[in-house]
Amino acid sequence: MADQGLFGGVAAAVEDAARAAEIAVQSAQIQASAQQLATSAGSGFHIEPEAAATLIKSCMHSLDELNDLVGHSKTIAQAPQLGQTPAAAVISPFTQQVATDPQGMVLAIENLRRTLTDMIAAYHKASTNYAETEAIIQSSLPKAP
Numbered sequence: 001m002a003d004q005g006l007f008g009g010v011a012a013a014v015e016d017a018a019r020a021a022e023i024a025v026q027s028a029q030i031q032a033s034a035q036q037l038a039t040s041a042g043s044g045f046h047i048e049p050e051a052a053a054t055l056i057k058s059c060m061h062s063l064d065e066l067n068d069l070v071g072h073s074k075t076i077a078q079a080p081q082l083g084q085t086p087a088a089a090v091i092s093p094f095t096q097q098v099a100t101d102p103q104g105m106v107l108a109i110e111n112l113r114r115t116l117t118d119m120i121a122a123y124h125k126a127s128t129n130y131a132e133t134e135a136i137i138q139s140s141l142p143k144a145p
Contacts, residue, residue, distance in 0.1 A: 028111075030112065030115050031111055031112075031114075031115045034115045034116075034118045034119045034122065035118070046126050046127070046129035046130035046132075046133050047123065047126040047127055047129075047130055048127075048130055049127045049130060049131065052123040052124070052126060052127035052130075053127075055119075055123050056120050056123045056124070059116045059119050059120045059123070060120065062112075062116050063113065063116050063117070066109060066112060066113050066116070069109060073105075073106050073109055076099040076105055076106065077096070077099055077100050077106050078096065079092045079093055079095065079096040080092050080095055080096070
């Protein structure tokens with residue numbers, strides 16, 4: 001029975017490591033997309049203000065959700081108290097490492113927070129570009145007699 005607990009703990013730790021690696025990859029992809037959006041917005045990319053407002057609202061909602069996770073981030077950054085068994089002595093620091101290493105959950109959450117903030121700024125810029133483009137178009141149209 002004790003062996004099942006050890007194997008179950010190791011399996012859970014391996015599963016957590018795989019999940020953390022997947023989250024790190026997704027976080028990197030989102031961050032790259034946000035950087036591309038910010039670059040595009042800086043070079044004249046534009047988006048309708050209503051669409052930008054919807055996207056900004058979505059990003060802000062996601063930031064609120066992440067802020068609710070702050071307490072959980074502190075918890076997962078700590079080594080879990082699993083007891084004094086040899087298996088616990090191995091699994092506890094491994095679990096903490098999975099949460100806090102460069103591909104860990106804590107860094108992925110912080111990167112996502114930064115990315116969402118960058119996306120909000122890019123959506124604001126793209127919306128401003130839209131308004132400026134509309135004004136240029138309107139001023140270049142012939143005036144009605």
